Amino acid sequence: MTTVKATMAGTVWKVLVTEGQHVTAGEDVVILESMKMEIPIAAETDGIVKKVLVAEGDFINVDDNLVEVE
Amino acid sequence: MFQKILIANRGEIARRIIRTCQTLGIETVTIYSEADADSLHVQEATESYCVGPAPVAKSYLQMDDIIAIAKKSGAEAVHPGYGLLSENAHFAQAVVDAGLVFIGPHADVIAAMGSKVEARKRMEQAGIPIVPGVNEALADAEEAVAVAARFGYPVMLKASAGGGGIGMQLVHDEQTLREAFDSNQKRATNFFGDGTMFIEKFIENPHHIEVQIIADASGQVVPLFERECSVQRRNQKVIEEAPSPFISAHTREKMLDAAVKAAASIGYTNAGTIEFLVDSEQQFYFLEMNTRLQVEHPVTEEITGLDLVEWQLRIAAGEKLAFTREQVTRNGHAIEVRIYAENPVTFFPSPGTITALSLPQGEGVRHEIAVQAGSVMTPFYDPMLAKMIVTGADRYDACEKLLVALANYKVEGIQTNIPMLLHIAAHEQFKNGHTTTKFVEQYYTPTLT
Numbered sequence: 001m002t003t004v005k006a007t008m009a010g011t012v013w014k015v016l017v018t019e020g021q022h023v024t025a026g027e028d029v030v031i032l033e034s035m036k037m038e039i040p041i042a043a044e045t046d047g048i049v050k051k052v053l054v055a056e057g058d059f060i061n062v063d064d065n066l067v068e069v070e
Numbered sequence: 071m072f073q074k075i076l077i078a079n080r081g082e083i084a085r086r087i088i089r090t091c092q093t094l095g096i097e098t099v100t101i102y103s104e105a106d107a108d109s110l111h112v113q114e115a116t117e118s119y120c121v122g123p124a125p126v127a128k129s130y131l132q133m134d135d136i137i138a139i140a141k142k143s144g145a146e147a148v149h150p151g152y153g154l155l156s157e158n159a160h161f162a163q164a165v166v167d168a169g170l171v172f173i174g175p176h177a178d179v180i181a182a183m184g185s186k187v188e189a190r191k192r193m194e195q196a197g198i199p200i201v202p203g204v205n206e207a208l209a210d211a212e213e214a215v216a217v218a219a220r221f222g223y224p225v226m227l228k229a230s231a232g233g234g235g236i237g238m239q240l241v242h243d244e245q246t247l248r249e250a251f252d253s254n255q256k257r258a259t260n261f262f263g264d265g266t267m268f269i270e271k272f273i274e275n276p277h278h279i280e281v282q283i284i285a286d287a288s289g290q291v292v293p294l295f296e297r298e299c300s301v302q303r304r305n306q307k308v309i310e311e312a313p314s315p316f317i318s319a320h321t322r323e324k325m326l327d328a329a330v331k332a333a334a335s336i337g338y339t340n341a342g343t344i345e346f347l348v349d350s351e352q353q354f355y356f357l358e359m360n361t362r363l364q365v366e367h368p369v370t371e372e373i374t375g376l377d378l379v380e381w382q383l384r385i386a387a388g389e390k391l392a393f394t395r396e397q398v399t400r401n402g403h404a405i406e407v408r409i410y411a412e413n414p415v416t417f418f419p420s421p422g423t424i425t426a427l428s429l430p431q432g433e434g435v436r437h438e439i440a441v442q443a444g445s446v447m448t449p450f451y452d453p454m455l456a457k458m459i460v461t462g463a464d465r466y467d468a469c470e471k472l473l474v475a476l477a478n479y480k481v482e483g484i485q486t487n488i489p490m491l492l493h494i495a496a497h498e499q500f501k502n503g504h505t506t507t508k509f510v511e512q513y514y515t516p517t518l519t
Contacts, residue, residue: 009421010449011125034449035411035419036234037304059449 002045004067010034012058017067021049029067030054043069071387072096072147075173076140077115079151080130082440082456083363084111087149090379099143101136103129105448110440117143124450130154133161137168147171147386153452156362157184157233173386174340175361182336183359187230187268193356196335198328201347201355203270211251214269215244221271227251229258230266235305237261240272273355275506276347278302279314281329282370284341284381286391291333293326294370294378295400300505301494303417308487308510309494310366311405312373315465315503321352330395332356341367341382365408365457368438372404372461403465405472407491409456409481411447414490415518421449425483430475434461447484455486469501490514
């Protein structure tokens, strides 16, 4: 299992995946908003989304876990 | 003149406004979010009030709360600064309805210029050249494709309510346009609550040159020369200067004339900026009007010797302009650089704590800054942490000063765009004044690989 982490602090603007969904490496799973810019966060590996750990509007810090992929 | 005003903003612009107020003996009321409680704009104001938690929607955009604070504190007028509520016509009207003075133009003028489609119509009627394009909202992607075919690719797809480069995309072909229409419309709806889209013909390698005007309630409009703002990244300005090294004296006079005519045609009052695109043949086209003080206003102040915030306050208080177009002179050359908390390669933001800060000092070096060592650049606000303005006897002198000053500007703890600014300032094409809006992608980005 791999965990997609936030590359910087910000607010979760969009969650693009749902639990059970198949994702491929490089596919954006969450979009953060930081300093008025959208920051797409991509999955690093292929797999099934096991758990979405954040909701839209949540404030997150750098390295916080966002999505678990299995 | 007012005795007390409320400043509905944060950061360096709030401090900038406080400074002029102090000079004029005006008391200041500032507002702050919980994240800004320790900010300099809070400490330096006569009084300051918390308006809510960090996100702007819950604090700096809370119109009713801000107006209530203004009333309670006894402020007579509201200065909106730039960004946030500064171009919100509802706010301007609500301020007036509460019996206060809005330091800016009338709400209906803000509304008309805030819609880019409406602004294009009004300017065309006034006889100002506009970028070829449509002056009506596009119904859907299909209509966009049909319109683009008429003008020929590439085209600029734009959100009518857009700003800061959001909802805007350069499109080279039909398929991209179909995709871009929906994604940009969505973003515009999310950011501005208005998904109205339109299309302009793409002007090749233009210069972005804007004219500062100031107008009083009697209808007198005075142009304060132009600013060249072509060096941009992500459609946002990075370096601005005055005067423009590109336009001829003849073009300058024509642009100043057009700006005066544009402002007069809509009954503009207070400080405003008319943005133009200027092509390689020095043909200029109206792009949009900013109905507020601009981030880059200091370069105009440096070459004219005028305090624009002072004149905003005087005009809002009912005073007439004390100078005519002929009486305003300019001296020297000023260049402003925006210091952003961002990765200088990807331009992605770099929030964090500033651990050390050292600013270059010297004659002709001006700082507009609201952070100090220990300040946190939070993800909630704009990445601009400071502006530095250098002024020289001429452009060559200003460019030399800029290089030295940038080399001595130290920010630690976060990434900044200073390496990028240094690279650009040292570039031959910049030194020669060859600064089109393609500058960054032509001369900076290729050096990174």
